Amino acid sequence: MTVVVKIGGARAVDPEGALADVSNLVEEGEDVVLTHGGSTAVDETLEDLGQEPTYVETPGGVVGRFTDEDTMDVFKMVMPGTLNTDLVESLQNEGVNAVGLSGLDGKLLEGKRKSAVRVKEDGKKKIKRGDHSGKIESVNAELLETLLSGGYTPVASVPMLGAEKDGGYTAVNADADRAAAAIAGALRADLVLLTDVSGIYEDPDDESTRIDSASTPEAFESVKQAAEGFMTKKVMAAEEALDGGAASVVVATANADEPISGALSGEGTTLEPGVLADDEEVEQ
Numbered sequence: 172m173t174v175v176v177k178i179g180g181a182r183a184v185d186p187e188g189a190l191a192d193v194s195n196l197v198e199e200g201e202d203v204v205l206t207h208g209g210s211t212a213v214d215e216t217l218e219d220l221g222q223e224p225t226y227v228e229t230p231g232g233v234v235g236r237f238t239d240e241d242t243m244d245v246f247k248m249v250m251p252g253t254l255n256t257d258l259v260e261s262l263q264n265e266g267v268n269a270v271g272l273s274g275l276d277g278k279l280l281e282g283k284r285k286s287a288v289r290v291k292e293d294g295k296k297k298i299k300r301g302d303h304s305g306k307i308e309s310v311n312a313e314l315l316e317t318l319l320s321g322g323y324t325p326v327a328s329v330p331m332l333g334a335e336k337d338g339g340y341t342a343v344n345a346d347a348d349r350a351a352a353a354i355a356g357a358l359r360a361d362l363v364l365l366t367d368v369s370g371i372y373e374d375p376d377d378e379s380t381r382i383d384s385a386s387t388p389e390a391f392e393s394v395k396q397a398a399e400g401f402m403t404k405k406v407m408a409a410e411e412a413l414d415g416g417a418a419s420v421v422v423a424t425a426n427a428d429e430p431i432s433g434a435l436s437g438e439g440t441t442l443e444p445g446v447l448a449d450d451e452e453v454e455q
């Protein structure tokens with residue numbers, strides 16, 4: 172079994188339990204690919220440099236980061252730099268022979284750059300130019316499989332390699348949950364999205380309303396309706412992962428002693444390939 176784990180970048184997420192759990196899983200012979208977010212760290216670094224993080228709302232109501240050139244420079248410094256290196260260091264101390272990768276390394280994560288995005292401002296739809304973002308269209312699964320077969324544990328992060336219209340490449344931002352989803356799909360792996368809550372709740376303010384599982388399109392519709400705020404992107408990523416070939420997706424808390432093992436045992440919201448409509452289902 173291969174497990175792709177994404178550790179959220181929110182301030183309330185403590186990665187310590189997940190890193191120890193990665194060590195346990197690797198010792199048991201499981202293949203693990205670790206991915207991570209870092210929006211909070213990027214925002215804090217921007218503010219330290221006297222810059223304001225910019226977030227925009229799409230016409231569909233999804234809020235995301237607008238990554239201009241200066242923000243992209245900070246992004247490259249923080250994500251594959253400080254955060255990725257810290258996780259690799261921690262895993263080495265846990266006895267895990269980890270290898271840090273950005274999406275650019277070996278064309279791990281590749282797609283087209285979007286230099287302009289559609290946004291909604293003051294109730295009006297506009298085009299905002301100068302963005303450095305993209306949607307992942309391909310994953311170099313062979314690179315990850317080579318590392319795993321050699322006994323290494325990949326620690327992967329965005330940015331991704333963005334193809335420009337002139338045929339060149341540039342580093343661009345991509346959503347970390349959707350990057351994890353793309354990797355899980357390419358590896359036909361189980362995906363565990365670790366965050367600061369124990370799953371997806373019917374009432375976002377009431378943990379007792381957690382949805383334990385969904386395995387039909389009807390049940391998944393209930394999950395999508397329940398998701399609000401940051402959870403909306405995780406549900407979107409879950410759907411993309413399953414559509415791409417992932418074995419399952421679990422949204423669960425990182426703040427537990429064995430959060431990955433617990434998630435795979437049902438401690439979270441588990442989504443299975445059956446949630447896709449028949450015309451969307453992917454052959455496993």
